[in-house]
Amino acid sequence: MEQQLYTIPKIELHCHLDGSVSIALLKQLALEQGITLNEQNLQVDQNCENLEEYLRCFDEIQKVLQTADSLQRSVIDVASQVVKDNVKYIEIRFAPLFHMEKGLSINETIQAVIAGAKLAMTQYNIKINILVCAMRQHSNAINIDLFDHVLQADNEHIAGIDFAGPEAAFPPEAIQEAAQYGVEKGLNLTLHAGECGCIYNVVESIKLGAKRIGHGVAINNDQQVLEEVKAQQVLLEICPRSNLQTQAISDVSELNLPYLLSNGVPFLINTDNRTVTQTTLIAEYDLLLKAQQLTMEDIEAINKNAVNHTFLSTEEREELRLIMK
């Protein structure tokens, strides 16, 4: 089954850089930088109780990702994992403000990650773009300044922006000003929403102009919200294992994938954080196949359809469509 899963060309749209750096590279970076990492804090354990606890892993990982060199190597490291899932196009996201403890500027973090993406594309048969994450817990002024840096970077490899971080404490109203600023300036917006079970957040995120929703778990039982998602053709970036760990769901059947499929609600399966969650894209699809939530044909179809929801230009989408055949 895994071999058959491998052969399907895939797209991944929700993958965090820091949460996906391999343990091997994290250890190597710690060694080189003279930093002691608490290995137990790099991945969630089975007792993880919620999103807040899940997010704590990132504090440990980020200790070794404070230099341009480490950021650049991280992107290549993630690309080396992703190609083993036969991913042809990935949008990797990262939050610049979490990589400035040793003096990097916002622009330097962005340039380091882009340099990593360019190098990775010369080494592997994959196309990579970057999404810049604002954090919900930061003020609108801080996030607007971040988006200004994104706009000034004017780089073809930045595909869009996202808001990550604690959702329950910082609902859509809290980030409205910065999100609208980004959208008005023409940046593609995807938003983490519905991960805490709040349907209202998904609706509000769409109103803010989000073209995709990270997780969106909460909406699956609400007919009206599903209609809205479908009408707007907003794609749900679903991350099953991560949702199980943060206890957004207790079983993958709660994702209601067969229902989403039969109702034409666009979605794609993603890893979220390959290392923190201890997963691969093949493992995610394998889980859903075994739970009879998707068939091989479904997996092929949702990946092909995801081309339409990438933050790529029309021409680039056409090129990708040829590769996805």
Ligand SMILES: [Zn+2]
């Ligand atoms: Zn995420």
